Amino acid sequence: MVNNDLLVLHRYAGKLLLQKEVPFAVIPQNDFTKIPSIKRNLLYNQCQRCGNQKSSLFGVIPCASCSKTHLYCRNCVAMGRVMECESLYYYAGIAPDWTSYESPLTWNGELTPYQKEASHQLVQAIQESWKEFLIWAVCGAGKTEMLFQGIELGLKLGKRICIATPRADVVRELKPRIQQAFQDVPIQALYGGSEEKEGSSQIIIATTHQLLRFYKSFDIMIIDEIDAFPYHKDATLPFAVNRAKKTNSTTIYLTATPRKEHRLQIALKQLAHTYVPVRYHGKPLPVPQLKMSFSLKKELKWYNVPKAFLQWLRNRDNDKRQLLIFVPSILLAENIVSSLKKDSTIPFQVIDSVHSEDEQRMDKIEKFRRREIDLLVTTTILERGVTFPSVDVVVLDAGHSVFDEAALIQIAGRAGRSADDPTGEVIFLHDGKTDAMVKAIHSIKLMNKKGGFK
Amino acid sequence: MNCLWCDEEIMLEVSWTSLVNPTKPKQICESCEKGLVELKGSRCERCSRVSSSTICEDCQWWENYHHGKDVIDFNYSVFSYNHFIQEIIAKWKYRGDYELGFVFREAFADHFHEKFGNMTDVVAVPIPLSKDRLEERCFNQATMLASFLPVPTVEVLSRVHGEKQSKKKRRERISSKNPFILSQKLNKAVLLVDDIYTTGTTLRHAASVLKEAGCPKVYTYTLIRG
Known part of the structure; x- marks a missing residue:
């Protein structure tokens, strides 16, 4: 096969394409198989690209191109409209080969004994093509490094690898780290609005959303932060991940806070797993402190800075640390920042907020990392997958329903991540303990105990 | 009915008034609707832009362009x-x-x-x-x-x-x-x-x-x- 053809095939084989995306000019039409785009069932319809079945997410359009009135999918319309009058296509010709690398790993760091153990098992899982394998590692255990040897083996065997995660921020954070470890392997990062869009490389790092474009493409599927929102809420995403895998593939789950279904599977010994109970720097996880404040709801209603917070701020252990404040809503994030700025007793120079609808979101996160922002107020978007060297963490209104057990454990895991400052304070400010808070603290203590700390 | 923008369910409040005189079902929820801002106040009579003058500069330019009578x-x-x-x-x-x-x-x-x-x-x-x-x-x-x-x-x-x-x-x-x-x-x-x-x-x-x-x-x- 000519090299050029291989490039085209790498781009289109293993994708699920809309009619207008099919490259009929370069690949013979016979090599593509058509499937209906929207399946009508007795009780519901289903979009065959995103799996959507919700009736409010189907639209009816008087189509000017086929002159009929028919369905289209509103759920995945942002990735190009799926119309009932057009089929979906996938490549069914001879599958293109991927490169078998001799020694692709350019990383020469050292793994801790715990990391080594997990890494070793991962290699075994890939070598023996297990169906599923879960790595349960506490926040800050160094999950990414544990993956390197497994990925290396996959590349040696000429396999195609996907690292998927529900969060775009995590994709952006992972890309340079993986690329650094495999300098000669082409890697593309795909997320909504990413510069690279082709999805033609052997290693793909993508949001689970982007996998809607793939079809039986990957030999190894690594899903980072499997328990993160929106993966466990949005049925579309597991649907997409499943379809993106080849029939014989290995799926690796990574999580610090497995949800019930996985914990149950582990308990029933249906899911092979390994447990990494210690952070890479060998220090225990910071245990959150609960702070009760009766006036909290009232203060937050008027976007005032809670008194209990100010009181804690005055007596903080280490006032050199940056501060990360989690709040339950975007509105609160924006408004509390202006109150914080007005308060002259607060010893921070630069105060800002960030949330999912913030256009400068990436920029601000980067600035916080470079310590150009001292205090950052955030919604749950920064709860996981991001590393800041030295922060204290406060959750305002920890009793709010967005802060479930997993979220609180993850949030607590933002503190004390670097070896230079392996501790940090975590404060849950609340006006009444919730189950989630109690369970989160219990779990963190349990994890520390398993790691050999008292 | 779900909001066409955020897909949250729109709950209609039931009161005696709405029972006797039902309001039209909404297509967009209240919190999304707040984002849509209707034009208000004094506007250019020709082009509807918010402006203090009766005919805004742009429209005067257009009038000249079309030799005294805008199309x-x-x-x-x-x-x-x-x-x-x-x-x-x-x-x-x-x-x-x-x-x-x-x-x-x-x-x-x-x-x-x-x-x-x-x-x-x-x-x-x-x-x-x-x-x-x-x-x-x-x-x-x-x-x-x-x-x-x-x-x-x-x-x-x-x-x-x-x-x-x-x-x-x-x-x-x-x-x-x-x-x-x-x-x-x-x-x-x-x-x-x-x-x-x-x-x-x-x-x-x-x-x-x-x-x-x-x-x-x-x-x-x-x-x-x-």
Whole structure:
């Protein structure tokens, strides 16, 4: 096969394409198989690209191109409209080969004994093509490094690898780290609005959303932060991940806070797993402190800075640390920042907020990392997958329903991540303990105990 | 009913009033609706932009350009342009989420009654898409808007394929060639319908074709004043 053809095939084989995306000019039409785009069932319809079945997410359009009135999918319309009058296509010709690398790993760091153990098992899982394998590692255990040897083996065997995660921020954070470890392997990062869009490389790092474009493409599927929102809420995403895998593939789950279904599977010994109970720097996880404040709801209603917070701020252990404040809503994030700025007793120079609808979101996160922002107020978007060297963490209104057990454990895991400052304070400010808070603290203590700390 | 924008379920409050006199079901939830800002206060009588003068500078320029008599009698718009409405329009028009257009149905019809309600014998003419563009999008957003109005819609204009207006700069837009062709003469007042009035060039191109063919009055009704 000519090299050029291989490039085209790498781009289109293993994708699920809309009619207008099919490259009929370069690949013979016979090599593509058509499937209906929207399946009508007795009780519901289903979009065959995103799996959507919700009736409010189907639209009816008087189509000017086929002159009929028919369905289209509103759920995945942002990735190009799926119309009932057009089929979906996938490549069914001879599958293109991927490169078998001799020694692709350019990383020469050292793994801790715990990391080594997990890494070793991962290699075994890939070598023996297990169906599923879960790595349960506490926040800050160094999950990414544990993956390197497994990925290396996959590349040696000429396999195609996907690292998927529900969060775009995590994709952006992972890309340079993986690329650094495999300098000669082409890697593309795909997320909504990413510069690279082709999805033609052997290693793909993508949001689970982007996998809607793939079809039986990957030999190894690594899903980072499997328990993160929106993966466990949005049925579309597991649907997409499943379809993106080849029939014989290995799926690796990574999580610090497995949800019930996985914990149950582990308990029933249906899911092979390994447990990494210690952070890479060998220090225990910071245990959150609960702070009760009766006036909290009232203060937050008027976007005032809670008194209990100010009181804690005055007596903080280490006032050199940056501060990360989690709040339950975007509105609160924006408004509390202006109150914080007005308060002259607060010893921070630069105060800002960030949330999912913030256009400068990436920029601000980067600035916080470079310590150009001292205090950052955030919604749950920064709860996981991001590393800041030295922060204290406060959750305002920890009793709010967005802060479930997993979220609180993850949030607590933002503190004390670097070896230079392996501790940090975590404060849950609340006006009444919730189950989630109690369970989160219990779990963190349990994890520390398993790691050999008292 | 779920909100067309955020897909949250819209809960209707049940009270004696709503039981006796049911309100129309909403297409968009209250919190999303807050993002849509209706134009208010003193506006230019010609183009509906918020302005302290009766005829704004742009419109005076247009009047000069057309030698003392502007080709449109006036434009009226419902919403002001902001980030939120821009997102809705992008998803509706460019991504092709047809149903989103129904978000505007009520407001577009209500404002029609307010501003054009007393006009009799007027027809709505939607600004057309070129054939290629229509094939690509599968619907014309202006035709959809016109269908919300209680007056007959006649599609008498057609458009030659050209570059998207939204990709051009202001100067390029104003000096662009007239892309419209009229297929049938109309001897009554016409209401040109489009989604957005930005520089007013497109609408004036269409209006001038109509006026040249003897149309007595041309008003333009647009969803947004950009």
